[in-house]
Amino acid sequence: MLASTSAxxxxxxxxxxxxxxxxxxxxxxxxxxxxxxxxxxxxxRLLDRIATASLWLALAWLLVRLLDVLVWSRRARHLPRLLTDLFAALILLTVALVIAARLFQVPLAGILTTSGVAVAVLGFALRDMLASLFAGIALNLERPYRIGDWLEVQPDTVGRVEEVGWLTTRLVTQDGIGLVVPNAQLATRAFRNFDQPMGPWRDHLTVTLGYEVSPARAERILLAAAATVAAIRIEAHRPDARITACGEHGVVWDLRYWVPSYAARVDLRHQLHAAVLHHLYKAGIGPAHRRLDLFHAPMPQRMVEHRTEPDLLLARSDLFGSLPPPELKELAHKARRVRVPAGRPAVRQGEPGSSMFVVLEGVLDVSIEPESGPRRWLREFVPGDMFGEFSLLTGDPRSATVTARTDSLLFEIGKADLMPLMERYPELAERLSGILAYRQADRANGRSEPAEPPPVPVRRTDFLSRIRDFFGLPDDRG
Structure with missing residues (x-):
C-alpha cells in the first residue's frame, strides 16, 4: 500500500x-x-514550437519517472543513483537534441562543435571533479562494491555503502558517522570489501602469554574459549591458534576465527575477548605484561657457550642429576665441545665407544641398520637430549648411527672424565646401573623414551658388574 502511494x-x-x-x-x-x-x-509559430518542445520534455520526464517506479525500484538490489541519473540525463539530452534539430532547425554539427570547445575549457578547469565523475562511472560499470557493502577505505576506517553519487561515494560507519569519499580515490587506491565475495571471512584476535605457558596448553585454552562463542562455530570454518612471534614480553598468539558478516564483528570480538579472559582466569593464567629486569650487579653472560650451561643440562638429566653442583661443574669443565657438520655422523652403529654426548645445538637423526632390510629411522635428538650412555658406562659398541641433520654442537663426556667421580662416589655406579636397566627395559618394550621405573628393575646387577669391570672399581659384595 505504501509502495503504491509513493509511486x-x-x-x-x-x-x-x-x-x-x-x-x-x-x-x-x-x-x-x-x-x-x-x-x-x-x-x-514560435509559440507552437515552444509548446511542442515542452510537451516532448514532459514526455521524457514521465518516461524517466516510469523507469524509476516500474523498473529500477523493483530490482532485488537497487542500482546506484549515478547509473539511474546517467540514464535519465541521456534520455533528456536525446530529446533536447531532437527538439533542436526538428523544431528549431539548428544544425547538430554546430552544436557538437560548440559543445566540444566548451567541454575542453570546462574539463581543464574542473579536471579533479571530472576525474571523480568518470571514476564513478567506471566503478558503477565494474561494480567492485554495491549498496550495503562494508568497505575499509583507510586503515581502521570502515563504513557501509549508502549511496554512489556522481562525484562521491557516501558511507556510514558503525558509529553512525557519515563518510564521504571521492570516487577518484576509490578508483585509484586499494580498499577492502568485507562483503565480496559473499560468505564468512576470517578475523584475528592477538593474545600475548608468558613463556611459562607451554604451547600445547596455550592452544588448548584459546581454542576452548573460541568454542564457547556460538556465532563463530561456522561449518567447515573452524577457529585455530598460531604463534606469530616470540617477543620480549612473551609469546604472541594469533587466534583466527570466522565471522558471518562485518556488522557482527564488534560484538563477536567482545564475546571472544571475554571468553578468552574467562578461560585464562580459570586456568590461573594472565596475559603477559610489560616487564623490566633490574640488576644491581653486572649481567651474567646469557650464552650457550658459557661454562655453566653444560652443568645445568647435566643437572636436569636422570644420569647425573644426583651429583652435587661442584661435581657437575667439574664434569662439565672436562667435557669437550664437538661440532658435527650437517650430514656427518656423530657415532656409527657397531663402532667401539667409551663416551656419551649432550646435544647443545642442532638436530640429529637416529637410525639403525638391521642385519636384513634397509636402514630404519628411529627418532631425532634435539638440544637437551643425551645419547651414548651405554658405551660410556659399559664400553659396549654403538647401538645406532646418529647423523647431524643440521650443523650441530655437542658436548662429549668420556670415560676418563667420569673416572674420578666414580672413584669418589662408589654409590654412583649402583644408581647408573639402575638407570641403564630401566632404559634397556623401555627399549625392549618398543618405547623410545624412558617410562616409569618398573617395580623390580631388570638386569640391574648385570649392568652394575659391567660398570665396575669397565671402570676397574672394586666389588664390595664380599
Missing part, C-alpha cells in the same frame, strides 16, 4: 504537467487564426 505521488506531477501542456497546445492550435491576426503568424 502514485512520484507520477502525479509529470502526468499533470503533460495534461496541461496537451490542453494548452490544443487551445493554441484551435485559436491559431485569431492569434495570428493579433500578434502575427511568426510569433504564433
Amino acid at each position: 502514485a505521488r512520484r507520477l502525479f506531477w509529470p502526468v499533470a504537467l503533460l495534461l496541461v501542456l496537451l490542453i494548452g497546445l490544443s487551445l493554441l492550435r484551435g485559436l491559431q487564426p485569431e492569434l495570428a491576426g493579433w500578434i502575427g503568424p511568426e510569433q504564433v
Whole structure:
C-alpha cells in the first residue's frame, strides 16, 4: 500500500504537467487564426514550437519517472543513483537534441562543435571533479562494491555503502558517522570489501602469554574459549591458534576465527575477548605484561657457550642429576665441545665407544641398520637430549648411527672424565646401573623414551658388574 502511494505521488506531477501542456497546445492550435491576426503568424509559430518542445520534455520526464517506479525500484538490489541519473540525463539530452534539430532547425554539427570547445575549457578547469565523475562511472560499470557493502577505505576506517553519487561515494560507519569519499580515490587506491565475495571471512584476535605457558596448553585454552562463542562455530570454518612471534614480553598468539558478516564483528570480538579472559582466569593464567629486569650487579653472560650451561643440562638429566653442583661443574669443565657438520655422523652403529654426548645445538637423526632390510629411522635428538650412555658406562659398541641433520654442537663426556667421580662416589655406579636397566627395559618394550621405573628393575646387577669391570672399581659384595 505504501509502495503504491509513493509511486502514485512520484507520477502525479509529470502526468499533470503533460495534461496541461496537451490542453494548452490544443487551445493554441484551435485559436491559431485569431492569434495570428493579433500578434502575427511568426510569433504564433514560435509559440507552437515552444509548446511542442515542452510537451516532448514532459514526455521524457514521465518516461524517466516510469523507469524509476516500474523498473529500477523493483530490482532485488537497487542500482546506484549515478547509473539511474546517467540514464535519465541521456534520455533528456536525446530529446533536447531532437527538439533542436526538428523544431528549431539548428544544425547538430554546430552544436557538437560548440559543445566540444566548451567541454575542453570546462574539463581543464574542473579536471579533479571530472576525474571523480568518470571514476564513478567506471566503478558503477565494474561494480567492485554495491549498496550495503562494508568497505575499509583507510586503515581502521570502515563504513557501509549508502549511496554512489556522481562525484562521491557516501558511507556510514558503525558509529553512525557519515563518510564521504571521492570516487577518484576509490578508483585509484586499494580498499577492502568485507562483503565480496559473499560468505564468512576470517578475523584475528592477538593474545600475548608468558613463556611459562607451554604451547600445547596455550592452544588448548584459546581454542576452548573460541568454542564457547556460538556465532563463530561456522561449518567447515573452524577457529585455530598460531604463534606469530616470540617477543620480549612473551609469546604472541594469533587466534583466527570466522565471522558471518562485518556488522557482527564488534560484538563477536567482545564475546571472544571475554571468553578468552574467562578461560585464562580459570586456568590461573594472565596475559603477559610489560616487564623490566633490574640488576644491581653486572649481567651474567646469557650464552650457550658459557661454562655453566653444560652443568645445568647435566643437572636436569636422570644420569647425573644426583651429583652435587661442584661435581657437575667439574664434569662439565672436562667435557669437550664437538661440532658435527650437517650430514656427518656423530657415532656409527657397531663402532667401539667409551663416551656419551649432550646435544647443545642442532638436530640429529637416529637410525639403525638391521642385519636384513634397509636402514630404519628411529627418532631425532634435539638440544637437551643425551645419547651414548651405554658405551660410556659399559664400553659396549654403538647401538645406532646418529647423523647431524643440521650443523650441530655437542658436548662429549668420556670415560676418563667420569673416572674420578666414580672413584669418589662408589654409590654412583649402583644408581647408573639402575638407570641403564630401566632404559634397556623401555627399549625392549618398543618405547623410545624412558617410562616409569618398573617395580623390580631388570638386569640391574648385570649392568652394575659391567660398570665396575669397565671402570676397574672394586666389588664390595664380599
